[in-house]
Amino acid sequence: MSRLGNLGHRLHRGEIAYDFVGKRKLWYGVSILITVAAILGLAVNGLKLGIEFSGGAVFTTPKTSMSVSQVQDRIGGDTGDHQALVQKLGTGSVRIQISDITLDEAKQYQGEIAKDLDIKPADIDPQIIGPSWGEEISKKAFEGLVIFMVLVTIYMAIAFEWRKAVAALIALLHDLTITIGVYAIVGFEVTPGTVIGLLTVLGYSLYDTVVVFDGLKETTKDITKQNRYTYSELANRSLNQTLVRSINTTVVALLPVAGLLFVGGGLLGAGTLNDIALSLFVGLTAGAYSSIFIATPLVADLKERDPEIKALRKRVLAKRAADARRGEQGGDDPQDSHGPADGDHGDGDHGDHGDDDPHAATAGASGSRRESPSRNRGRNRPSGKRR
Template sequence: MTTRSVFSRFYRGEISADIVGRPKLWYSISGLLLAFSIAGLIVQGLNFGVEFKGGSVFTIPAPSASIEQVRASVVDSGVHGETKVQKAGDDWRVTTVSLTSAEVAKVKQGVSEDLDVSANSITTQVVGPTWGGEVSKKAWQALLVFMVLIILYLSVAFEWRMAVAAVVALVHDLVITAGIYAWSGFEVTPATLLGFLTILGYSLYDAVVVFDMIKEVTKPLSTTSKITYSEAANQALSSTLVRSLNTSLVAILPVAAILFIGTTLFGAGTLKDLSLSLFVGMIVGTYSSICVATPLLVQLKEREPKYRQLRENIARRESSAKRQAKVAKATRPVGGATVDDEPDDEPDAAQDDVPSGAPAGVTVRKVVQTGPRQQPKRGTRQQRRGK
């Protein structure tokens, strides 16, 4: 069977994959992704935008100018410190440290003369560090409230084990997305925060769909059932797997179009910040809801006495069935008689001996003498002569 045929059957739901039974594989992949992401956060760090750390933003309508000309024009106007220049459509977006009103006017005049643009067409925006700190504080508060609400909802709608698995998957998605964002060097803006919050909602939606199916499939399980909780959960996951993949694919395609086409062809800076977080978060969220949250939930549930007893009962029945099969294989009928293949500790006094010419089903009994042989009595010499 070709790989394409297997994939087609899997996509149509004709065959299922043992996802729940391979937690070490998925945890290893997640561990590598987390290590890569944490390294990016430590080495590169997040590139926070002016909205978070404060600064001045100049939008310069000079499509014919190069990035070096724009940066040199701003620096020559008396700006010290880090200066970031980005292309935003036909305009240039220049971010500097916080400037006073007089310094802003000086920069506008210098850029206007160097790049031959009108000073009135150059727009400016000054953001103080205090306002940026407030934005960061509110973002963390919103994330904390969101997490608490998720835990409460899942604990009430399902149970605390599902809430723990979902929260672990959400933290997993946030760390990996933030790490990739750090390695890419993209600027963290308010649009990025919106993308992160959207990731949380999307990942939670995928996990809730899977958990609801698992709850429905595992509800009839008892200590006398024939399948374990892990096997039932894997069946439930397999039944929703294709739907989850289709939903994720349909959502990722337009986001990919915004990220790779909109930013490269149209230079949509704000959409770039939003689309990168959504693109990475949706892919990682789909993976975590299937390969992280579900195996973790199964491991937590298998520790319950009910399901632990169920697993022991199934193992006991399987062991008994194997022993019976072994006995049945060892004792099998030969020529109408039952022959035990296992040798006895002591030889029998009499054994059946079937000659090669004997018909099938006929048993010839061969008597084996075990005591001393009795010799016939001989008479006296006179008695023998008398005969």
């Protein structure tokens, strides 16, 4: 068995565990810092909207030997107050994008660009998008995102409960904010491909969260019928059991996305791949983080405020204090030190924990009943009447 597989087996059996839920304040603080940095980047730099959202024109030239800087120097004074974004495509052609211009301005700029680059105006492939169409696309993208969030919340509330729905929604907003903030800081354009990438990321993040929540649902079934574990402890145990699975699925998903971003967008110069690849790469990483460090600890926080879970926590802590006192007072008595306490056996104990809990195993081994010496007196005696 590989080292990672052995680690996953030990985590699932409960032999080792990382206290994610117990250190939730630390994870909350890290998430708040990252989120604040993303919001500041968005407020300072803003989003660079593609022409699909802002309207404008894209001019694609034939294959040329000129570099991006040379093209920018030649057309620099012919675009007026509008900034021209120049990209070198993998085919050797040049893509020149100018936002917020009208149809008449686009025709004028096409002729001036052709003159500056010493090519015929007919050889330039123009793509002109009006501002009204871009505004409509922006509205539909926002509506699609809101509808997605609402449906996710309803589904999580039906499949699990409202606390898990709230935690999942906060985790999704966390992933969305970080991804948009990175776009603002890096300066990549926001295109329809970016929106598709964001929706894909949110779906993947939701899948990872559902896997953890499903395990948590099974682990905490009939939790109030036992007195050994609090809700937070069982939530942390469930999270540890699915930890390696979450890591594996995230790494496998990030490898092809990294290929799109660094090889396709970086080495091959396919700038259109950057739109979707960056959102996928950042969003998948943030989604894996939020599923482990945000969603489950939030559920534990919300559940610990429930009256039944509060009462359970008091019973568990009281039982542990009583066991500690009995251990200090009568440590030599096997029934006091190893015997199960009242209400801590049978159906009242959670079914998943008997095999994995070392204390339960110790109790079963040392709690066997000793036979009285008087019961051995008749052994090895011949059958028949006594004389």
